[in-house]
Amino acid sequence: MKNYFLLVLFLIANLSVGQYEAIDKKMDEMPVKSEESTTQVVDYINLNFTSVDDKARAAFYWTASTISYDVENMLNQPKQTPDERISRVLKSKKGVCMHYAQVFYDIMNKLNIETILIDGYTKDMKGKIATLSHVWCASKINNTWFLFDPTWGSGYVNDSKFTKKIDNKFYKAEPKSFINRHMPFDYLWQFSNKPINNQEFYDSKSEATDKTMNFDYLKEIDNLKNLSELEKTQNRVERIQKNGLKNKLILDILDFEKTKISFYNQKKDFNKLDEIVADFNESNIKFNEFLNYKNKKFIPLVSDEDLKSKIQIPYELLLKCIKESNELKDIKRENITIVTNLKRAMNASKIKFDANLKFVDEFISKEIPERAKMFMKTTTRR
Secondary structure (H helix, E strand, O other): HHHHHHHHHHHHHHHHHHHHHHHHHHHHOEEEEEEEEHHHHHHHHHHHHHHHHHHHHHHHHHHHHHHHEEOOOOOOOOOOOHHHHHHHHHHEEEEEEHHHHHHHHHHHHOOOOOEEEEEEEEEOOOOOOOOOOOOEEEEEEEEEEEOOOOOOOHHHEEEEEEEOOOOHHHEEEEEHOOOOOOOEHHHHOOOOOOOOOOOHHHHOOOOOOOOOOOOHHHHHHHHHHHHHHHHHHHEEEEEHHOOOOOOOHHHHHHHHHHHHHHHHHHHHHHHHHHHHHHHHHHHHHHHHHHHHHHOOOOOOOOOHHHEEEEEHHHHHHHOOOOOOHOOOOOHHHHHHHHHHHHHHHHHHHHHHHHHHHHHHHHHHOOHHHHHHHOOOEEEEEE
16 A cells, blocks of 8 residues: 555646646747747747646746756845846846746746735755845736746755756646745734744744634735735735744744835825925916906806815815824835925915915805905905
């Protein structure tokens, strides 16, 4: 019975290798000139494969087999944009986890396979926690989320030397097995209804100790598309904190995410400030139109309701501007004077609005023969 069980495992393992052999061989045949951009790689994959599964395998194999881990520079990586990272690694064929993941992520999304980047930390086979953070990917294939680590799938480092060896354990992995060694900072990307916390990861748990937990990760992922970048980051920070600040890597990413929140708030307030200024200008334009009409003694005649709206509408817009300006919080130092002067100008406008609104209310309250006399008592000032 034992020998039968071992034979089955052997056959499964060889079947897994065999089913990828033709795909891997085809990717090995890809011309070097097609490796100059991820778009060219995608064109080659689309030309040679039709199914989503085959395309995903082609993308993973090419990424893992083409890039070599840059042991020499793993602690000395310059700050670069995603496009710069991809361009660099395609030229050098060397990189660290962020490069493997970025290239795979870019190829998969260009193949129209929904893929995300996931950051977190890992542990080795003996349970030792890594001192460096790590990046891997998840892809939605046939409505199911699978995990991919093209870095670990490309080979291994031993005594500061990288050995290239494709490891299919990190291709299209199930979340339940992947969590044994990969812990995302944000537990949303455990793809589990019972995500573990950081202490449980240290203790080699694969499912939350709290059996009452029921986290609807699919619903939360679906909700992301309706959130702003600020809201996404705020939710991510909340989940990171909730899962336990177990090590320095988690603390560092938490600080980084909080910095992003501050940036998004400043950007939001800067954009809001632009909106307030535009609305204030619109309010002043409408107010001047009202004053011109008032100087003509409200001729041509309109209904009392229309007359009132000529000042009420811009007045309400002004009040909205005042309210929103008072709600601004993360104002950059260089904008403080602008905001202060803007508030002063709006308050001055409000005084003028109030006086003219009072005039209109009194005008409407009088009998028609008495209305003309009001223009003999007032002089409009701009």
